[in-house]
Amino acid sequence: MIMQSVTDLACELLRRTPHHTAGLTVSTICQAGITIQTTTIQTNAAARTIGKPVGTYFNLDTQRSKTHHIVNALKNALLSVLPTTGKILIVGLGNDKFVADSLGPCVLEQIKTGNQLVTFEPCVFGVTGINSVAAIQAITRLVHPTAVIVIDSLVSATPTRIGTNYQICTSGITPGSGIGRDNQTINRKLLGVPVLAIGVPVCTIMTLNENQIYHVVPKDIDVVIRDCAKIIARSLNTLGSRNSYGATKL
Numbered sequence: 001m002i003m004q005s006v007t008d009l010a011c012e013l014l015r016r017t018p019h020h021t022a023g024l025t026v027s028t029i030c031q032a033g034i035t036i037q038t039t040t041i042q043t044n045a046a047a048r049t050i051g052k053p054v055g056t057y058f059n060l061d062t063q064r065s066k067t068h069h070i071v072n073a074l075k076n077a078l079l080s081v082l083p084t085t086g087k088i089l090i091v092g093l094g095n096d097k098f099v100a101d102s103l104g105p106c107v108l109e110q111i112k113t114g115n116q117l118v119t120f121e122p123c124v125f126g127v128t129g130i131n132s133v134a135a136i137q138a139i140t141r142l143v144h145p146t147a148v149i150v151i152d153s154l155v156s157a158t159p160t161r162i163g164t165n166y167q168i169c170t171s172g173i174t175p176g177s178g179i180g181r182d183n184q185t186i187n188r189k190l191l192g193v194p195v196l197a198i199g200v201p202v203c204t205i206m207t208l209n210e211n212q213i214y215h216v217v218p219k220d221i222d223v224v225i226r227d228c229a230k231i232i233a234r235s236l237n238t239l240g241s242r243n244s245y246g247a248t249k250l
Helices: 010-016 044-050 067-079 103-108 132-143 221-244
Strands: 003-005 024-031 034-041 055-061 088-092 117-120 147-155 165-169 195-208 212-216
Touching: 010 034, 010 044, 010 055, 010 165, 024 044, 034 044, 034 067, 055 067, 067 165, 067 195, 067 221, 088 103, 088 132, 103 147, 103 195, 103 221, 117 132, 117 221, 132 147, 147 221, 165 221, 195 221
Parallel strands: 088 117, 088 147, 147 195
Antiparallel strands: 003 195, 024 034, 034 055, 055 165, 165 195, 195 212
């Protein structure tokens, strides 16, 4: 019997792929105790090899850093790939009735909305009976943002990454892909504007012979969600006046 791990993180998928793969570039820097790995998948062939869509993936490993440094690093990563002007639609995926899946809604509770930032919580189909992707499409057409940021809980193959790693990617997100759901991808092709995804691993999943699935969630997951949501919200709130900031290239 073979135990297989599941992950949403591009940095973990790279372990199975040589870094010299054509169409793939990887760089790593350390700032203020944060290890920032930037993975750029440039071709469809590389995307198939790695198992992630074409795009740029920032992974911030923050295990040795302080909160204000994490907020600043997230802000700089976002500014490096966002349009410099215009309204941003922030979408919080998940279910606030299930703690491990409540990261998106928890972030939205702390966003300072206004002319630059607007929010939307589609919730899950099982609660509303409405397809969340269709709802996001409709809201995007209504508010005409220049970019959409989608926030969701992720799965990691490494328990120590839970609550300590943040992934930002430009390829959008497929809700539930880490746990085997075949949902539609929320990306630029679907919405017509740049789509960034922000996620934090909140659990590990191990599958045994495709029949047994084990979800491993820390006992203090409520604290993990609370702290990570606060950090993400603080970084997003700075975007409301992003025209006054200069993006720091990572």
